Amino acid sequence: MVANNFLNIVANLKQANKVLVLGHIMPDGDDISSVLSLTLGLKKLGKEVIPAIDWKIPSYLSEIDEVSLIRSFEEVDIKNFAPDIIAIVDASSPDRVGRFSQYLNDYNVLVIDHHATNTLFGNINWVDPTFGATAQMILRINRELEVDYDERLALINLLGIETDTGFFRYSNADERVFKDAAALISLGAKPDVIARMILENKRLEQFKLLSRMIEKLKIESEGLLAYSYLSKEDYEELNCTDEDSGGFVSEIRSIKGVEVAIFFYEYTEGEVHISFRSKEWFDVGKVALLIGGGGHPRAAGASVKGKIEDIVNEVVELTISEIKNQKP
Numbered sequence: 001m002v003a004n005n006f007l008n009i010v011a012n013l014k015q016a017n018k019v020l021v022l023g024h025i026m027p028d029g030d031d032i033s034s035v036l037s038l039t040l041g042l043k044k045l046g047k048e049v050i051p052a053i054d055w056k057i058p059s060y061l062s063e064i065d066e067v068s069l070i071r072s073f074e075e076v077d078i079k080n081f082a083p084d085i086i087a088i089v090d091a092s093s094p095d096r097v098g099r100f101s102q103y104l105n106d107y108n109v110l111v112i113d114h115h116a117t118n119t120l121f122g123n124i125n126w127v128d129p130t131f132g133a134t135a136q137m138i139l140r141i142n143r144e145l146e147v148d149y150d151e152r153l154a155l156i157n158l159l160g161i162e163t164d165t166g167f168f169r170y171s172n173a174d175e176r177v178f179k180d181a182a183a184l185i186s187l188g189a190k191p192d193v194i195a196r197m198i199l200e201n202k203r204l205e206q207f208k209l210l211s212r213m214i215e216k217l218k219i220e221s222e223g224l225l226a227y228s229y230l231s232k233e234d235y236e237e238l239n240c241t242d243e244d245s246g247g248f249v250s251e252i253r254s255i256k257g258v259e260v261a262i263f264f265y266e267y268t269e270g271e272v273h274i275s276f277r278s279k280e281w282f283d284v285g286k287v288a289l290l291i292g293g294g295g296h297p298r299a300a301g302a303s304v305k306g307k308i309e310d311i312v313n314e315v316v317e318l319t320i321s322e323i324k325n326q327k328p
């Protein structure tokens with residue numbers, strides 16, 4: 001879905017005094033970057049802003065001091081704050097904001113997102129899947145609002161562009177991505193600082209977990225599909241949490257000849273997250289939608305309840321038949 005209400009969104013933000021900025025559950029770099037870049041931009045304009053996410057913030061991002069501004073669901077007294085606007089970033093459907101979704105009917109909701117699967121659930125939606133990262137859309141909003149960028153804001157804004165493009169490697173890393181990154185680097189952002197923080201900050205336990213994931217790796221569809229999974233016990237046994245397996249799905253995709261990679265992980269007993277990635281032609285967003293999730297053609301996900309082994313079998317079967325359908 002596409003909806004171009006950029007100027008309308010900017011006008012609404014300009015008028016507002018109090019804004020609640022929401023990110024999505026299981027937040028990633030683009031989400032944290034977008035939440036904080038919008039928050040810091042609006043604060044610079046003198047507005048009262050509360051950024052909030054109904055999920056634990058991944059510890060690999062907590063080296064960014066500003067992350068401590070982000071409130072949990074319990075910490076937001078929405079009646080007392082009485083925001084003029086709820087601005088939701090990088091979330092494609094109301095369930096993605098977790099328990100905050102119960103407030104959406106009572107407020108003016110702005111949705112700013114780059115997922116093609118967006119359900120346009122806001123009162124005003126700016127949804128444009130041609131952007132590699134929602135953080136690029138926030139950059140445009142801040143520019144239109146004439147926000148003065150300092151080095152911190154530039155760094156935080158660049159974070160989302162780096163992470164959602166796999167550090168400028170994925171097919172969404174187009175000319176505009178490089179131009180936006182260059183603009184933020186001119187404003188003082190250091191891309192290598194972000195890359196080291198996220199890519200070169202691993203605990204030794206994470207390598208043991210990676211090794212376990214590789215032991216369980218399976219190949220199907222004549223080498224086109226590769227998948228693996230980790231259960232709650234795997235994490236506990238190796239003194240890890242699901243945070244430690246960030247990036248595993250990209251490792252699976254990196255296998256020569258593999259078009260589709262799937263990584264399943266049991267983040268809570270009986271609840272499994274499924275990460276899909278593809279390289280060139282397979283639309284993983286379609287498969288994710290079929291099982292109640294969403295995402296992009298080359299990166300998508302879904303969360304499902306049940307026994308991990310059953311979920312693995314069902315989703316692998318579904319993907320194998322979808323590969324036959326989509327094969328060029």
Ligand code: 5GP
Pocket residue numbers: 026028092093096117274275276292293294295296299300301302303
């Ligand atoms: P990841 O595999 O990193 O969790 O997610 C990859 C992409 O799919 C991201 O763009 C993310 O926003 C989207 N995604 C992941 N899980 C879900 C989900 O449960 N629902 C929806 N709608 N999108 C998801």
Ligand code: MN
Pocket residue numbers: 024027028030031090
């Ligand atoms: Mn995201």
Ligand code: MN
Pocket residue numbers: 030031090114132133134164
């Ligand atoms: Mn994103």
